[in-house]
Amino acid sequence: MALYAIGDFHLSFQTDKSMDKFGSIWRNHEEKIKKNCNRLICPGDTLVITGDHSWGKSLEECREDLAFIEALPGTKVLLRGNHDMFWDAKKTERLNREYQGRLLFLQNNYYTYGGYALVGTKGYTFEGPFYLDRRGRIVGWDEKMEAHAKKLVNREIARLQQSFDAAAADGYNKFILFLHYPPTSVIERDSAFTQIAEQYHVEHVVYSHCHGENRFHDSILGKYHGISYHLVSRDYLNFRPERIL
Numbered sequence: 001m002a003l004y005a006i007g008d009f010h011l012s013f014q015t016d017k018s019m020d021k022f023g024s025i026w027r028n029h030e031e032k033i034k035k036n037c038n039r040l041i042c043p044g045d046t047l048v049i050t051g052d053h054s055w056g057k058s059l060e061e062c063r064e065d066l067a068f069i070e071a072l073p074g075t076k077v078l079l080r081g082n083h084d085m086f087w088d089a090k091k092t093e094r095l096n097r098e099y100q101g102r103l104l105f106l107q108n109n110y111y112t113y114g115g116y117a118l119v120g121t122k123g124y125t126f127e128g129p130f131y132l133d134r135r136g137r138i139v140g141w142d143e144k145m146e147a148h149a150k151k152l153v154n155r156e157i158a159r160l161q162q163s164f165d166a167a168a169a170d171g172y173n174k175f176i177l178f179l180h181y182p183p184t185s186v187i188e189r190d191s192a193f194t195q196i197a198e199q200y201h202v203e204h205v206v207y208s209h210c211h212g213e214n215r216f217h218d219s220i221l222g223k224y225h226g227i228s229y230h231l232v233s234r235d236y237l238n239f240r241p242e243r244i245l
Helices: 029-040 060-070 087-096 143-169 190-199
Strands: 003-006 046-049 073-079 103-107 111-113 117-119 130-132 140-141 175-179 202-205 222-224 227-231
Touching: 060 175, 073 117, 103 117, 111 143, 117 143, 143 175, 143 190, 175 190, 190 202, 190 227
Parallel strands: 003 046, 046 073, 073 103, 117 175, 175 202, 202 227
Antiparallel strands: 111 117, 130 140, 222 227
């Protein structure tokens, strides 16, 4: 039994949204992920997919994409991403009912892996616009956009708090935290997400969203304050799920 994670499938079986324009690494990306999952993941394993599952704008436009995910080996736990238009946070229970026994949707709830509680939310990170000097160094940013980002972060933290509280009430004290957005922005070293992770003594924080070599180091990687931080964006992993436990 093992726990794996990967993010950013960006499937488009029912929509005309090819990923090829983002570079040669994305060509035939569906086949790459299918091949690697089938090779690495066993039926008793758990695979957490950290958002951006489909380009479909409605559930009906995502049916084939979700069927592709369902057919992958192991227990699949899905997290919301910023492109998952089919999944409104208020509809999580409905999705879990409809896909019961096939897919698990992680939002305002928790799932278990061994003695761990798996908690997660989409998260949010301030992404600018930033103002640069001639050397490309950040010297300022749009403060109105930053204020708006803080409101979204607070909303996501409230959702996480609900999940942590539910798991703790059921007796869990070992946690793994999953986010779609990175836990910090390029101008932060600590954030509300790192703080809640430390508050609950989370062992691993797993996130995605960052694409391209120039974005892979936007946030924390490796050990920080005793917590292991993992970037699992699909192009960062070269389409190979990362084993977390």
